[in-house]
Structures are given as C-alpha cells and as structure tokens.
Amino acid sequence: MAIAELPNNSVEAGLDALALPVGGRRRRRRRILRVVVPKLVAAACLLGVWQLAVSLHVSADYVLPSPGDVWQTFIDQARAGNISEAVWTSLRHGFEGYVLAVLIGTPLGLLIARVRMVRYAIGSAVAALQSLPSVTWVPVGIIWFGLSQTTILFVVIMGAFPSIAGGLVSAVDNIPPLLLRVGAALGAHGVARYRHIVLPAALPGYVAGLKQAWSFSWRSLMAAEIITTGPSLGLGLGQLLDQGRVQVDMRLMLMAILVILAVGVLVDALIFAPLDRTVRRRRGLDVA
Amino acid sequence: MTSLALAPRRIGTGLVDEVAVSMEAVGKVYGSGAERVVAVEGVDLEVHRGDFLCLVGASGCGKSTLLSMIAGLDRPTRGRIEVAEGRPALMFQEPALLPWLTVADNVALPLRLQKVARNTRHARVAELLRLVHLEGFARKRPHELSGGMRQRVALARALAQTTRLLLMDEPFAALDAITRDVLHEDIARIHVATGVTVVFVTHNVREAVRLADRVVMLSSRPGRVVAAWDVEIPRPRRMDSPEVATLSACVTDRLRDEIRRHGHR
Numbered sequence: 001m002a003i004a005e006l007p008n009n010s011v012e013a014g015l016d017a018l019a020l021p022v023g024g025r026r027r028r029r030r031r032i033l034r035v036v037v038p039k040l041v042a043a044a045c046l047l048g049v050w051q052l053a054v055s056l057h058v059s060a061d062y063v064l065p066s067p068g069d070v071w072q073t074f075i076d077q078a079r080a081g082n083i084s085e086a087v088w089t090s091l092r093h094g095f096e097g098y099v100l101a102v103l104i105g106t107p108l109g110l111l112i113a114r115v116r117m118v119r120y121a122i123g124s125a126v127a128a129l130q131s132l133p134s135v136t137w138v139p140v141g142i143i144w145f146g147l148s149q150t151t152i153l154f155v156v157i158m159g160a161f162p163s164i165a166g167g168l169v170s171a172v173d174n175i176p177p178l179l180l181r182v183g184a185a186l187g188a189h190g191v192a193r194y195r196h197i198v199l200p201a202a203l204p205g206y207v208a209g210l211k212q213a214w215s216f217s218w219r220s221l222m223a224a225e226i227i228t229t230g231p232s233l234g235l236g237l238g239q240l241l242d243q244g245r246v247q248v249d250m251r252l253m254l255m256a257i258l259v260i261l262a263v264g265v266l267v268d269a270l271i272f273a274p275l276d277r278t279v280r281r282r283r284g285l286d287v288a
Numbered sequence: 289m290t291s292l293a294l295a296p297r298r299i300g301t302g303l304v305d306e307v308a309v310s311m312e313a314v315g316k317v318y319g320s321g322a323e324r325v326v327a328v329e330g331v332d333l334e335v336h337r338g339d340f341l342c343l344v345g346a347s348g349c350g351k352s353t354l355l356s357m358i359a360g361l362d363r364p365t366r367g368r369i370e371v372a373e374g375r376p377a378l379m380f381q382e383p384a385l386l387p388w389l390t391v392a393d394n395v396a397l398p399l400r401l402q403k404v405a406r407n408t409r410h411a412r413v414a415e416l417l418r419l420v421h422l423e424g425f426a427r428k429r430p431h432e433l434s435g436g437m438r439q440r441v442a443l444a445r446a447l448a449q450t451t452r453l454l455l456m457d458e459p460f461a462a463l464d465a466i467t468r469d470v471l472h473e474d475i476a477r478i479h480v481a482t483g484v485t486v487v488f489v490t491h492n493v494r495e496a497v498r499l500a501d502r503v504v505m506l507s508s509r510p511g512r513v514v515a516a517w518d519v520e521i522p523r524p525r526r527m528d529s530p531e532v533a534t535l536s537a538c539v540t541d542r543l544r545d546e547i548r549r550h551g552h553r
Contacts, residue, residue: 019434
C-alpha cells in the first residue's frame with residue numbers, strides 16, 4: 001500500500017496501547033471460592049435449623065422427618081431406580097414442552113414486535129398470559145385431552161411460550177434506534193435486516209426470555225404432573241411427590257421436592273446461565 | 289492493493305468538474321400548521337468528485353438533515369438531490385458498531401450485504417484495517433477498544449461500501465483533543481490515498497478549515513447556504529498552524545454575525 005506513513009503513527013499506536021486493559025487475569029479459583037462458600041454455609045445453616053427442630057420434637061415424625069430420614073429415603077428410592085426414572089420422565093416431558101414453546105413463542109414474539117396490527121390485536125393478551133399461573137390450565141387440559149401426555153405438554157407450553165414471546169418483544173423494542181439506522185445506511189433490508197441486525201441485536205433479551213421460560217416450564221410441568229397421575233403417564237417427579245401424599249409419607253414428599261429443586265437449578269446452571277453469560281460477555285455487558 | 293484503487297488526486301479546487309453530489313433548491317419541512325418547522329430551505333450545492341467539503345453552522349442549521357437526505361435516509365420535501373454513484377457511506381457521531389461482531393466482522397458486514405465472495409472479503413477487510421492502522425485488532429470486539437479506535441473501525445466499515453462518497457456527521461465530536469488530531473490525520477491521509485469524496489458536517493470551525501477543500505456555511509432556521517470558502521492552505525495542515533487560525537477566525541466571525549442575527553428577531 002503506497003500510503004505515506006506519517007510521523008504521528010507512533011502517537012496513534014501509543015493511544016491504542018493505552019486503550020487496552022492492563023493487569024493480569026482474574027484469579028478464577030478465588031472467585032469460585034467466594035461464590036461457592038456462602039452458598040454452602042447457608043445450606044448448612046438451613047440443615048442445622050431443620051435438624052434442631054427435629055431434635056427438639058417440635059412436631060411428630062410423620063409431619064417433620066429428620067434430614068437423615070429424607071436422605072435415607074433418597075438412597076432407597078435411588079436403589080429402586082425410581083429417582084432416575086422420575087428425573088428422566090420429567091426432563092423428557094419438560095424438554096418436549098419447552099421446545100414446542102420455543103417453536104411457538106419465537107415467531108409469535110417476532111410478529112408482535114414487528115407487525116403493528118398483530119401487536120394491537122394480541123400483544124397485551126400474551127403479556128397477560130405471562131402473569132396467569134399455568135396450573136389453571138391443568139383442569140382445562142384434563143377435560144380437553146384426558147389424563148394423557150398431551151395434557152402435560154399443553155400445560156408446559158401454556159406456561160412457557162408467553163415468556164419466550166414476551167422476552168423477544170421487549171428485546172426487539174429495546175434495540176437502540178442507532179443500530180437500525182446504521183443497518184439501513186449499510187444496506188441491510190428485508191431478510192438481511194433481520195439476519196444481520198434485528199435478531200442478533202435482540203439476542204441477549206431473547207436468551208433472558210429462554211432462561212425464564214425454562215423455569216416456567218419446569219414449574220408448569222410439576223403442577224401438571226402432581227395433578228394428572230395415571231398408569232399411561234409414567235412416573236415423573238410430580239407423580240412421585242403425589243405418591244408421597246397418597247401414602248402420607250412426608251419423607252418421600254420432601255425428598256421429591258428437593259430433587260425437583262435440584263434438577264431445575266442444575267439445568268439452569270449447566271445450560272441457561274452459561275449461555276446468558278457468554279452472550280452478555282461477548283458484547284461487553286455486565287456479567288453479574 | 290487492488291480494490292481500493294488509488295484515484296488521481298485533484299490539485300487545488302475546480303480542476304476536475306465531475307460532480308459527485310448536486311443539490312437544487314433543496315428544502316425540508318417537518319410537521320405542518322403551527323408545528324411546522326422549516327429545517328432546510330433553497331439549498332443549491334455541488335460537491336465535486338474527490339472534494340473534501342465541510343458543512344459548518346450553529347446548532348439547528350439543518351446540517352445533519354441535509355446529510356441524511358444525501359444519504360437517502362430522509363427525503364427532501366422540495367428540490368432535487370442527485371448522487372452520482374450509488375449508496376453513499378455514512379458515519380455518525382457514535383461509531384455505532386455492532387457489539388456482537390468482531391472488528392473484522394463489522395468491517396466485513398457491508399461487503400457481506402453486497403454478497404462479495406468470502407476470499408475477496410477477507411482481503412478487503414485486511415486492507416481496510418491496515419488503512420486505519422488497526423491490523424492487529426481484527427479479532428477484538430468493539431467494547432474492548434477506545435472511542436478513537438471504534439471510530440476508526442467505523443471509518444473502515446464506511447469505506448468498505450463500494451462507494452466514492454463518504455458522509456460524516458460530526459464523527460469526531462465525542463473524542464478527546466489528541467485522539468481527534470490523530471483521526472484528522474487519518475482521514476486526511478485516507479482522503480488523499482483513496483480519492484473518496486467527503487461531505488463532513490461539523491460545528492467546529494477549526495476542524496473544518498483543518499480538513500476541507502471547501503467550507504460551506506449554513507444559516508440557522510431555516511438552513512440556507514450563506515457563505516463558502518475555498519481553503520487553499522497546503523497540506524499537511526495542523527489545527528494550530530497560523531494559516532488555519534487566520535481563516536478559522538474569519539469563518540468564525542461570519543458565523544457569529546449569523547448567530548447574532550437571530551437575537552434581533
């Protein structure tokens with residue numbers, strides 16, 4: 001390239017060097033310790049209070065079993081293969097419903113965000129659905145679809161798709177106008193506008209919606225499983241919990257609750273939290 | 289160097305008559321009735337190919353509106369604007385880089401949108417990053433760069449559009465003085481090297497005199513062309529050279545008169 005190198009190049013290089021961050025990388029191990037230790041301490045305290053209440057005979061054994069008894073129930077159920085079966089059944093149902101909710105919620109959210117008539121027509125209805133507890137769909141589903149897997153899927157979808165659509169709508173609404181303007185200036189029109197500007201710009205909000213929708217579908221799934229039990233439905237975590245209620249076995253119920261909690265948290269921690277973090281970090285957004 | 293061909297650079301003013309942009313009686317009115325605002329009125333202006341033209345004026349003179357209309361993002365309500373070659377490239381006061389793309393991908397985006405083949409694209413991006421002295425930063429993301437570096441990426445992206453016309457809307461207004469100086473040198477060097485036509489909007493008279501072949505002053509509300517100067521100070525120029533200072537003083541006096549006029553209305 002035949003461009004004269006100006007003496008100020010070195011000033012420019014100096015400015016560029018000054019702009020780069022200094023200092024070593026963060027001490028990762030230390031950070032993990034700082035995050036994990038408080039959680040462990042809190043859990044230990046909770047267990048301590050629980051055990052203390054049991055030791056003081058605050059109530060009868062069948063009302064409040066000890067942590068040890070619940071743990072023993074967990075071991076027994078795990079040995080019998082019930083835990084793995086229930087976790088697997090529930091995850092499969094939850095996952096199927098979630099994927100369908102994504103397939104419904106995503107195009108719907110885009111339509112609401114970009115087509116004014118659609119927004120006026122159903123925008124507020126979808127927003128309202130977000131605050132409707134999905135358990136209300138269980139009796140409806142039972143009448144429509146019977147005690148079947150369809151009912152469970154229906155409830156999960158109704159619980160999750162409004163979050164996905166709503167998340168996408170607010171993500172598109174919050175795209176800085178300057179980015180849309182620069183897209184137009186660069187010649188991004190029609191499909192290219194969505195492919196290169198709108199969708200990537202909306203990604204962080206969309207991912208936040210996906211994350212929220214997972215916890216909604218997991219909740220909805222449990223509501224559906226607890227109420228709809230039957231031989232054709234298999235053994236999910238909700239059904240396991242209901243078994244505990246039928247047998248008046250508080251150990252089984254508490255165990256089921258803890259497993260439900262653990263699975264929900266694990267899926268979030270292993271899939272959605274890292275996804276969210278990656279998307280945000282790449283754009284230089286704050287990572288909490 | 290292939291695609292970014294070196295065009296012969298015009299020497300002095302008016303030796304090359306090819307017109308890059310021509311405006312005839314251009315007007316822009318916003319709103320109607322009592323809310324009617326005349327932003328631009330009766331602007332006749334020609335920008336010659338390879339020219340570096342600076343539009344100066346006080347706030348509210350419609351210089352950004354005029355630029356938007358040349359860019360085709362806004363339509364004039366009166367008159368005619370003709371742009372000789374395709375869609376002009378536009379740079380804003382903010383770099384407006386896409387935060388999810390790397391530096392290289394940001395520069396490559398206009399090429400992708402024009403369906404330029406991958407190999408050509410890579411070569412062109414590398415060449416453009418060299419041009420703005422950012423060859424070592426291709427894999428970085430915008431948030432990792434300083435304001436000045438981001439604006440240089442935006443410049444490379446604007447130049448990636450196969451255009452001979454670059455429109456700049458106060459692109460350096462948000463930068464510190466030293467960074468701005470360096471960017472002035474960059475844009476002056478790139479203007480000479482590529483022969484691109486530049487229409488540059490600024491409220492900073494010294495910046496205009498430092499960069500331009502021609503400085504055009506717009507009045508405020510409505511924006512009209514009230515004065516123009518051919519800048520014949522030899523290059524390379526400096527912001528603080530006596531020649532630039534002298535002409536700047538003259539332009540600033542005229543601008544003050546223009547602003548004072550509004551106080552008497």
